[in-house]
Amino acid sequence: MADFEKLVLALKAAGEHTRLRLLALLSQGELSVKDLTDILGQSQPRVSRHLKLLAEAGLVVRSAEGAWAYYRIADPGEKRDLVGALLTSIKKSGGILTADKKKLAAIRREHQNQADEYFSKVAKNWDNLRNLHVPEEAVEAAILRVLGGKKVKRLLDLGSGTGRMLELLHQNYEYGIGIDLSREMIGVARAKLSASGINNAQVRLGDILSFEAGGQKDDLIILHQVLHYFDDPGQVLLKVAEILQEGGRILLVDFAPHELEYLRQNDAHRRLGLSEGQMEVWAKAAGMKIDVFERFENQKQQQGLVVCLWMLSLK
Ligand SMILES: C[S@@+](CC[C@H](N)C(=O)[O-])C[C@H]1O[C@@H](n2cnc3c(N)ncnc32)[C@H](O)[C@@H]1O
Incomplete structure (x- = not known):
């Protein structure tokens, strides 16, 4: 045509x-x-x-x-x-478009509250829960391998939960910061980091989409099992790419596309996994390229979920 x-x-x-x-x-x-x-x-x-x-x-x-x-x-x-x-x-x-925008903001707040409510309930038990669907040992071994023992200056762990990534990688950063929306998760993470004697990391209450980076740029940003709580993971990537130091990297770990619809109702998931194709579009829009992609099948359970790892860098 x-x-x-x-x-x-x-x-x-x-x-x-x-x-x-x-x-x-x-x-x-x-x-x-x-x-x-x-x-x-x-x-x-x-x-x-x-x-x-x-x-x-x-x-x-x-x-x-x-x-x-x-x-x-x-x-x-x-x-x-x-x-x-x-x-x-x-x-x-103005008029109808402004009213629509307000409704959208209210709906987004509602989604966030649902996720927050869920995580405040499960915070204490999260370290057992996170293992349930996921080939965790293989993923963590791959994260360490992909980072290649290189120490970064600043690591930012977004949606840090109980602080597992800050703990796993504490020898890979000089200074680590975790940001999470749930007070309960932050509380558990603080106690855990202090019990493990990790004193080069702190966790702070904040929203990934609106927290203030304070002019700081990071060398490594991690979103580990976080993006599927957002309707628009691409928007998160756009925001995150802005606070990445030149030469810095973003490590993403999340589910491959799946059909476990109940995770939306029971566990506050918004997206049923992230596809390779979608990730390419989101990365490109954020001015990033995908350097590493790996998949991890779940050997433990028949109905287990596949986990994917992406390493992104600025183009
Ligand atoms: C599935 S947990 C993963 C936690 C941790 N990264 C891990 O792998 O154990 C997702 C975390 O993202 C946090 N979260 C969800 N939406 C968020 C937002 N908008 N801002 C900050 N944290 C958020 C939740 O509170 C929760 O702790």
Whole structure:
């Protein structure tokens, strides 16, 4: 199809009330159909129909995950630029778009509270729980191997939980900082680090998406089993890449795509694992490249989850 026809199609797709609202919402980050439905106050089939039209016109991208589907604005390129241009022209229009934005913020707070509530309940028992689904020994051995015994100046462990990474790697950093949203997790981590005599690390209460780095840049940033608690892991990566020292690296450990839907209800997961393809898109958008990728099958359990490790560096 000629470019002209494609543009007409894209403009037709965007040129409707609900679909413009959807584009404005998705420009804030990747969202599930369920959240979009709650914000717009329209039926799910209706919202899905609008999203399908936007996807057919190439303005948004869909990724299916278990019983849910997530949508994001088109990946960098012409269509993304077009959406950007359309939204710039209505940036100051307020009204319904501002109300949608407020609802989105409320929904994000609610998700965060759910995760926080879950982690405050499980904090004391987390070190036993974390082992359940995961080939932990193999993953930890790989983390040490991939880091190659190199000592970094500053390590930042985001979503540090009970401080296991700060403990495992305490000889790999001069100064380590853990950030976590859960007071209970922070409490357990503090007690553990002090009991192990680790005095080159501290843990602090904070939100990954809004904590102040205080102008400091880090050499190694770790997100170990954290990204699947976010609707938009790409947004987290964008933020994290900003506080990475030149030549620094980001180590990500998370589940491969799976279908254990109950983890959403019982364990506050938002994403059912992260795929290699998605990670490439997120890394690219954050100006990073993937240097190492490894997969770890769970040998202990039939229904065990596969864990993946990614090492990223700035391009
Ligand atoms: C599955 S635990 C992993 C903890 C640790 N990295 C580990 O592997 O044992 C996820 C942690 O992320 C924290 N978390 C979730 N959302 C967060 C946010 N927005 N900001 C900071 N921490 C967050 C939770 O409180 C929890 O401690």
